[in-house]
Amino acid sequence: MPSPFSPTKPDRPLRRLLIIMALLVASLFVLAFVVAFAGIHLLGGIENWQQWLDDHAGHFFVWRLCLxxxxxxxxxxxxxRRLARDPQSHRQLRRVEVLGVLAIVLSEASNWLRLH
Structure with a gap:
C-alpha cells in the first residue's frame, strides 16, 4: 500500500487532517489561556494562582498518570492497525514509542526537579 505522503495520492485528506489538527491545537491553547486567566482572576493574582498550582501538584500528577x-x-x-496497513513501519513505530516514553520521562523529571 502506498504511503499517504506519496506524490501519486491526492493530498486533500492529508491537508484536511493537518487543518483539523492545527485547529485542535489552537483550541487547546485558547482553552488553557481561558482557564489560566479565570484562575488568576478568581484567586486574586498570579502569585495566588502559582501557589494553588503548587499546592495541587499531586492531583495534576495523578491526572497525568491517568492520561x-x-x-x-x-x-x-x-x-x-498501523502494522496491518503498512508492515514496513515497524522501525518507525519503535522510534515513536521510544521518543514518546523519553518525552514523558523527561517532562515528569523536569516537573519533579522543579518541585523538589
Missing amino acids: YAAVLAVWPWVRR
Whole structure:
C-alpha cells in the first residue's frame, strides 16, 4: 500500500487532517489561556494562582498518570492497525514509542526537579 505522503495520492485528506489538527491545537491553547486567566482572576493574582498550582501538584500528577494509562491502553490497538496497513513501519513505530516514553520521562523529571 502506498504511503499517504506519496506524490501519486491526492493530498486533500492529508491537508484536511493537518487543518483539523492545527485547529485542535489552537483550541487547546485558547482553552488553557481561558482557564489560566479565570484562575488568576478568581484567586486574586498570579502569585495566588502559582501557589494553588503548587499546592495541587499531586492531583495534576495523578491526572497525568491517568492520561498516560489511557494512551497505554489504546496504543496496542493503534499499533496493530498501523502494522496491518503498512508492515514496513515497524522501525518507525519503535522510534515513536521510544521518543514518546523519553518525552514523558523527561517532562515528569523536569516537573519533579522543579518541585523538589
